[in-house]
Amino acid sequence: MKIPENTKSRPQELTRAELEIMQLFWAQGPSMVNGLLDAMPEPKPxxxxVSTVVRILEKKGFVGHKAYGKTYEYYPVVSKESYASRYMDTVLDNFFSGSLSRLVSFFSEHKSITVEETDEILKMLRERR
Incomplete structure (x- = not known):
């Protein structure tokens, strides 16, 4: 699933509330608003x-719907991987001048990276060559 054309023209970041609901869609797939509410932790909004946030997500092009009479079933239009990729590209460009080595350096300085994680990163980089 790719980000639809209407959202490609401008970078779209999700608010915390929108991201929380998108996480539910990505985890459980097509849902009605009641299904989203059931999956949310207490205290539930x-x-x-929830209905308003879902409609905003639809307007932004992240969610679509199918109508069953007056009932709507919503579904994600943008995959989690596609959103994460676009979001991380924005972070990389805005905070690290597009430099992956600066990003890795930042995390190595601010988060403790284990030897196993370092080996895993090196292995992934070698495999991509």
């Missing part, structure tokens, strides 16, 4: 709040 109001039905209208």
């Amino acid at each position: 109001a039905y209208n709040t």
Whole structure:
């Protein structure tokens, strides 16, 4: 699943509430608003709040819907991988001047990276060559 054309023209970042609902869509697939609410932790937001966020996601091009009479089933239009890739590209460009080595350096300085994780990163880089 790729990011639709209407969202490609401008970088789209999700708000915390939008991302929380997208995480539910990515985990459980097509859902009605009640299904999303059931999957949310306590304290649950109001039905209208979730419904509004879902409609915003649809307007932004992240969610689509199928109508069954007056009931709507919503589904993700953008995959988690596609969003993560686009988001990380933005982070890389905006904070690390597009430099992957600067990004890795940042994480090595601010997060403790184990020897196993370092080996895993090196292995992935070798495989991509």
